Amino acid sequence: MANFIKYGDRKLDMGALTLEQAKQLMARHFPELADPEVKKEDKNGDTTYTFTKKAGRKGSDR
Amino acid sequence: MPNKKPVNKTTDDPKPITLIVTIYPPKKGQRHVMVSGAPEGEMPLLFTGIFQERHALLDQAFAGVLKREPQIVTLKDDKPGKPDKAKSITGDASDDETEEAESKEAASDQLVTVAEVSEPDSAESVPVSPITSADDLPVIDGDTATSDDVQRFEAALEDIKAEQPAALEGVPYYKTPAKKIAYGTFEKLKAEQADAADESEDNDNG
Numbered sequence: 001m002a003n004f005i006k007y008g009d010r011k012l013d014m015g016a017l018t019l020e021q022a023k024q025l026m027a028r029h030f031p032e033l034a035d036p037e038v039k040k041e042d043k044n045g046d047t048t049y050t051f052t053k054k055a056g057r058k059g060s061d062r
Numbered sequence: 063m064p065n066k067k068p069v070n071k072t073t074d075d076p077k078p079i080t081l082i083v084t085i086y087p088p089k090k091g092q093r094h095v096m097v098s099g100a101p102e103g104e105m106p107l108l109f110t111g112i113f114q115e116r117h118a119l120l121d122q123a124f125a126g127v128l129k130r131e132p133q134i135v136t137l138k139d140d141k142p143g144k145p146d147k148a149k150s151i152t153g154d155a156s157d158d159e160t161e162e163a164e165s166k167e168a169a170s171d172q173l174v175t176v177a178e179v180s181e182p183d184s185a186e187s188v189p190v191s192p193i194t195s196a197d198d199l200p201v202i203d204g205d206t207a208t209s210d211d212v213q214r215f216e217a218a219l220e221d222i223k224a225e226q227p228a229a230l231e232g233v234p235y236y237k238t239p240a241k242k243i244a245y246g247t248f249e250k251l252k253a254e255q256a257d258a259a260d261e262s263e264d265n266d267n268g
């Protein structure tokens with residue numbers, strides 16, 4: 001059983017990280033994921049957390 | 063002074079590598095270190111270990127990022143060739159149907175049927191005359207038209223009658239376009255001949 005982080009078309013083995021730690025890690029490398037939308041998916045005993053950018057207001061990222 | 067070799071410069075502009083070191087818990091207990099590193103926009107490489115191995119973890123993370131293939135994150139929105147749905151909000155199939163119906167109406171407006179052509183009510187009002195042949199024409203003073211002219215007119219009239227479609231047979235000959243032209247030409251010819259006769263009379267008198 002392994003946990004994965006998925007963002008876009010890439011996947012990363014998050015090892016022993018908790019979801020909160022994974023969020024912090026992704027937010028540091030991808031600033032657009034400061035407030036991410038996380039979707040959990042269990043498949044074949046593996047858990048995949050799919051990160052997506054939340055749709056913000058127009059011009060909010062400037 | 064020793065000759066320094068120039069640093070190998072790559073042709074492309076590589077993005078800087080970012081290494082992030084996270085130590086947890088900060089106080090009390092066994093500390094752990096998590097090192098993640100990646101160039102900007104790429105999926106990070108992750109190494110975890112105990113606090114005492116922090117230097118080795120940093121080296122491993124840096125070397126690992128350098129050696130690995132670039133793992134640039136591509137989002138679905140960034141993929142090229144995606145159709146722009148916003149532009150086609152109003153351009154749905156119902157608009158095409160409406161346009162087709164409108165084009166059919168326009169085509170039917172431009173279509174002229176034989177019935178419409180042969181219908182005398184829709185045409186301009188033409189004064190009806192009882193004249194149906196050259197014999198019915200009134201005698202005009204000074205008319206110099208010879209019997210040959212009349213015969214030629216009658217022959218041309220018969221030819222035109224033979225060429226007319228059956229739908230126009232009930233219409234008087236002077237109401238059909240071709241007959242109007244023929245009749246007008248005959249009248250014009252007669253007027254020219256009358257003018258010529260008047261001029262010759264004037265010359266004789268003078």
